[in-house]
Amino acid sequence: MFELFKAKAEAVSAEVHRFPTSTGALDFITETLRKEGVADAPSSWAVWCEGPLRREAERARLPDRVPGLHFEVTRDRAAGSKVGISEFDWAIADTGTLAQDATRPDKRLVSTLTETHLAVVRTGSLLPDFASLLARVDPSRMRYLACVTGPSRTADIERVLTIGVHGPRRLVVVAIDEEGRVDA
Amino acid sequence: MTTQFRQGIAQALENPNLAGALGRFSEAYVVSRAKAYEGIDFEALRDQIVAAKGYGSTHLEELAEQFTERATAAGAQVFRTSDPREVRDYIGRLCREKGVRRVVKSKSMATEEIHLNQALQAQGIRVKETDLGEWIIQLCGQKPSHMVMPAIHMTKEQVAEIFSKEVNERLAADIPRLVQVARRELREEFLQADMGISGANVAVAETGTLVILTNEGNARLVTTLPRIHVAVVGLEKLVAKFSEIAPIVKALPRSATSQLLTSYVSLITGPSPGPDGAQKELHIVLLDNQRSAMAKDPKFVQGLRCIRCASCLNVCPVFRLVGGHVFGDVYTGGIGAILTAWFDALKSSKDIQALCIQCGNCTQVCPSRIDIPEMIVELRKRIARDEGQPLIQKGIYKVVNNRRLFHSLLRAASKAQKPFARDGMIRHLPLFLSGLAEFRSLPAVADEPFRDRVRRIAQPTGLKEKAVFYAGCLIDFAYPEMGEALVKVLNRAGIEVVFPDEQTCCGAPARYGGAYDVAAQNAADNVRALRVAGADIVVSACPTCTVALKIEFPETLRGGGKPELAAEAEALSAKVVDFSSLVSRLVDQGRLTLRPGESLPSVTYHDSCHLKRTLHVHQEPRELLRKAGHEVKEMFEADMCCGMGGSYSMKFPEISRPILERKLANIRKTGAASVAMDCPGCVMQIRGGLDKGKDPIPVKHLVELIADRLA
Numbered sequence: 042m043f044e045l046f047k048a049k050a051e052a053v054s055a056e057v058h059r060f061p062t063s064t065g066a067l068d069f070i071t072e073t074l075r076k077e078g079v080a081d082a083p084s085s086w087a088v089w090c091e092g093p094l095r096r097e098a099e100r101a102r103l104p105d106r107v108p109g110l111h112f113e114v115t116r117d118r119a120a121g122s123k124v125g126i127s128e129f130d131w132a133i134a135d136t137g138t139l140a141q142d143a144t145r146p147d148k149r150l151v152s153t154l155t156e157t158h159l160a161v162v163r164t165g166s167l168l169p170d171f172a173s174l175l176a177r178v179d180p181s182r183m184r185y186l187a188c189v190t191g192p193s194r195t196a197d198i199e200r201v202l203t204i205g206v207h208g209p210r211r212l213v214v215v216a217i218d219e220e221g222r223v224d225a
Numbered sequence: 226m227t228t229q230f231r232q233g234i235a236q237a238l239e240n241p242n243l244a245g246a247l248g249r250f251s252e253a254y255v256v257s258r259a260k261a262y263e264g265i266d267f268e269a270l271r272d273q274i275v276a277a278k279g280y281g282s283t284h285l286e287e288l289a290e291q292f293t294e295r296a297t298a299a300g301a302q303v304f305r306t307s308d309p310r311e312v313r314d315y316i317g318r319l320c321r322e323k324g325v326r327r328v329v330k331s332k333s334m335a336t337e338e339i340h341l342n343q344a345l346q347a348q349g350i351r352v353k354e355t356d357l358g359e360w361i362i363q364l365c366g367q368k369p370s371h372m373v374m375p376a377i378h379m380t381k382e383q384v385a386e387i388f389s390k391e392v393n394e395r396l397a398a399d400i401p402r403l404v405q406v407a408r409r410e411l412r413e414e415f416l417q418a419d420m421g422i423s424g425a426n427v428a429v430a431e432t433g434t435l436v437i438l439t440n441e442g443n444a445r446l447v448t449t450l451p452r453i454h455v456a457v458v459g460l461e462k463l464v465a466k467f468s469e470i471a472p473i474v475k476a477l478p479r480s481a482t483s484q485l486l487t488s489y490v491s492l493i494t495g496p497s498p499g500p501d502g503a504q505k506e507l508h509i510v511l512l513d514n515q516r517s518a519m520a521k522d523p524k525f526v527q528g529l530r531c532i533r534c535a536s537c538l539n540v541c542p543v544f545r546l547v548g549g550h551v552f553g554d555v556y557t558g559g560i561g562a563i564l565t566a567w568f569d570a571l572k573s574s575k576d577i578q579a580l581c582i583q584c585g586n587c588t589q590v591c592p593s594r595i596d597i598p599e600m601i602v603e604l605r606k607r608i609a610r611d612e613g614q615p616l617i618q619k620g621i622y623k624v625v626n627n628r629r630l631f632h633s634l635l636r637a638a639s640k641a642q643k644p645f646a647r648d649g650m651i652r653h654l655p656l657f658l659s660g661l662a663e664f665r666s667l668p669a670v671a672d673e674p675f676r677d678r679v680r681r682i683a684q685p686t687g688l689k690e691k692a693v694f695y696a697g698c699l700i701d702f703a704y705p706e707m708g709e710a711l712v713k714v715l716n717r718a719g720i721e722v723v724f725p726d727e728q729t730c731c732g733a734p735a736r737y738g739g740a741y742d743v744a745a746q747n748a749a750d751n752v753r754a755l756r757v758a759g760a761d762i763v764v765s766a767c768p769t770c771t772v773a774l775k776i777e778f779p780e781t782l783r784g785g786g787k788p789e790l791a792a793e794a795e796a797l798s799a800k801v802v803d804f805s806s807l808v809s810r811l812v813d814q815g816r817l818t819l820r821p822g823e824s825l826p827s828v829t830y831h832d833s834c835h836l837k838r839t840l841h842v843h844q845e846p847r848e849l850l851r852k853a854g855h856e857v858k859e860m861f862e863a864d865m866c867c868g869m870g871g872s873y874s875m876k877f878p879e880i881s882r883p884i885l886e887r888k889l890a891n892i893r894k895t896g897a898a899s900v901a902m903d904c905p906g907c908v909m910q911i912r913g914g915l916d917k918g919k920d921p922i923p924v925k926h927l928v929e930l931i932a933d934r935l936a
Contacts, residue, residue, distance in 0.1 A: 171471055189488065
């Protein structure tokens with residue numbers, strides 16, 4: 042199912058990376074933030090909203106090693122960030138989609154206002170299709186269910202596909218086999 | 226038809242950007258759509274959508290109540306009204322009460338329908354469309370030309386010019402750069418807006434959930450950043466169950482843009498906290514505006530199943546020529562003509578709906594299985610009822626309704642045309658009729674109609690089976706040789722052909738023009754004429770006539786005030802068969818053998834609209850051609866209309882012509898030695914077009930090719 046997910050996500054210009062453990066994923070994220078030129082200056086920040094992997098990043102004192110990486114997500118911080126990191130609850134194989142309970146606004150801020158979106162998801166959360174996602178969620182407990190498939194795109198001028206209109210230009214999926222630790 | 230409308234058509238046809246963009250898109254669309262639906266059972270998906278939307282459209286009141294209750298329980302404020310003005314007032318008042326100065330919008334057709342932007346702007350509010358296409362349209366003060374791609378009619382140069390003016394900076398016509406300008410300019414608008422206005426693609430009654438699909442990500446910003454979110458939702462978006470989102474989300478992106486899924490899908494149930502942590506306000510406006518009335522009309526309720534994917538526009542031979550500025554209003558294309566008639570007024574769609582050529586291409590792709598051509602005919606019927614037929618048309622119908630007069634006029638025409646006819650073709654007509662023969666030669670009316678010639682055909686005696694031949698006007702009066710060929714083929718299979726003299730026009734032209742009384746008179750005359758003892762087969766070599774006899778007569782008779790003959794029409798219908806299906810059956814039964822040729826020239830086959838899409842016959846003629854020894858070379862868009870459309874080519878020669886030219890180009894590209902088809906109307910159009918272009922490719926009715934290859 043993961044191979045299908047990867048193929049479908051890549052077909053819509055997402056980048057997909059898979060790691061057996063959180064440690065490997067954290068190293069990759071650290072490296073990606075460096076390559077993106079994240080720095081402690083407006084429009085070069087990175088924001089990471091709440092989630093299990095972030096708690097591990099907190100323990101690993103990642104912000105000490107990556108200047109400009111912030112765990113406190115406000116509107117202005119997100120608007121001044123180059124990279125946003127968020128953790129998703131599900132992945133959908135047949136469309137290459139990520140889905141999350143985004144009732145908390147910070148989850149959306151990091152993935153709407155930034156140029157690069159790092160989306161963390163556990164491979165164990167893979168679902169076959171959209172219908173199985175609907176069967177799993179309870180809308181009465183979820184004010185905002187957000188599904189993301191590839192980066193922001195448009196074809197409104199002469200039908201030429203152009204990536205990155207109002208949302209991120211780059212979507213990097215960080216898939217982890219290890220379960221997110223509840224106590225983390 | 227208004228002069229303004231006619232001028233609009235002319236302008237659209239002369240606009241190379243429009244025709245180029247729409248033409249290229251429609252050709253690419255067929256391929257990319259098919260790819261997006263790979264591995265999916267489209268009919269099964271349609272069943273699911275028809276079930277969900279069908280239930281929704283017939284339970285609007287109940288679902289609206291349930292939605293209101295659930296969404297309110299989730300913390301939203303729901304306002305429901307039938308009056309567009311009340312929507313404008315409600316949002317206007319909300320803006321005043323909450324101190325809203327700036328509004329950002331994501332795409333919403335419902336707000337366009339009620340002209341919300343103008344109302345808010347009149348109140349001094351800054352309103353910005355944020356969908357790239359909509360923003361372009363807003364900046365230049367135009368109207369969207371396509372429901373999914375509002376600015377498809379514009380070039381990057383035009384967009385660069387518009388943006389340059391907006392940002393006071395000379396911008397090059399570089400698309401990625403232009404998109405970045407939009408990102409930069411609109412980002413500020415998102416951040417400063419007090420209110421975000423969106424539409425919704427689905428509204429779920431059992432949960433009070435709104436579903437919004439976008440690619441650009443603007444809807445996520447519109448629904449996240451401003452402190453107030455207003456969603457304007459047409460009642461037809463309602464479905465009963467949360468699980469029913471799935472089939473719609475599966476079909477909408479595939480049909481609209483050939484994507485498996487849009488970049489973003491958001492499911493919103495009640496207000497969520499805003500970026501500052503404070504609870505946002507969510508207002509949902511349920512807009513009726515005639516939708517309830519439409520739901521009560523058995524002929525039009527199906528129109529409420531529309532999910533606005535616009536696939537009907539993308540496959541429409543007329544839309545791809547003239548675009549949505551001519552063919553439509555807020556909602557465009559054939560479905561637009563229907564929605565305009567309801568949401569605006571019947572008379573507003575009078576000119577627009579006339580553009581439908583009734584080819585039925587849209588019925589093949591609509592994910593909600595909506596029959597647009599059928600509703601268009603119903604519109605015509607009602608417009609004719611309200612306003613009467615134009616005088617000339619009325620005169621024609623009067624003639625057609627009187628078989629003796631009609632037929633004697635056709636005979637007279639065969640004499641009158643003499644100065645213009647050569648080799649059975651009319652290539653020029655006197656000035657006032659010249660538009661008709663300008664782009665295609667017309668067939669001359671035969672010196673001697675089939676009804677006279679048939680008397681001289683010596684059919685073998687002692688044939689055990691009898692078939693009634695319904696010729697239709699074109700074969701009877703223009704192409705009697707096709708009738709003779711048919712007699713020859715059936716005789717060889719041991720069938721005697723009976724031609725009842727009292728048969729007359731099948732009534733299709735009147736029916737498609739909305740003149741049901743005329744069509745019903747034709748139907749009645751034919752039902753009586755075709756009563757032939759001992760004949761179990763009624764065969765026609767014209768698909769349009771076949772559809773009239775086989776499918777439409779009972780309904781035409783009921784709708785046209787002659788219900789007493791409907792039962793007999795149904796009995797007749799069971800006997801009616803098109804030529805290809807009949808011959809294919811005879812060959813399968815071993816009653817007819819075709820003599821395969823050693824090296825017969827290759828043939829390309831043109832699918833006629835009624836044969837392919839109403840009678841679902843398309844394999845049979847190809848198989849017969851192969852059995853007769855021809856190589857069949859498929860042409861691109863083989864089942865696209867040739868532009869004839871009966872009287873359509875007389876009413877809109879300027880549209881019929883470019884449709885024909887595209888067909889001729891596709892025929893030539895195959896390199897086939899000849900082109901075959903099953904419809905004498907298509908023969909008239911295509912043969913006429915090739916003749917005018919002095920192209921030697923022979924155009925044949927299948928019956929002629931089969932008659933040549935009998936063993």
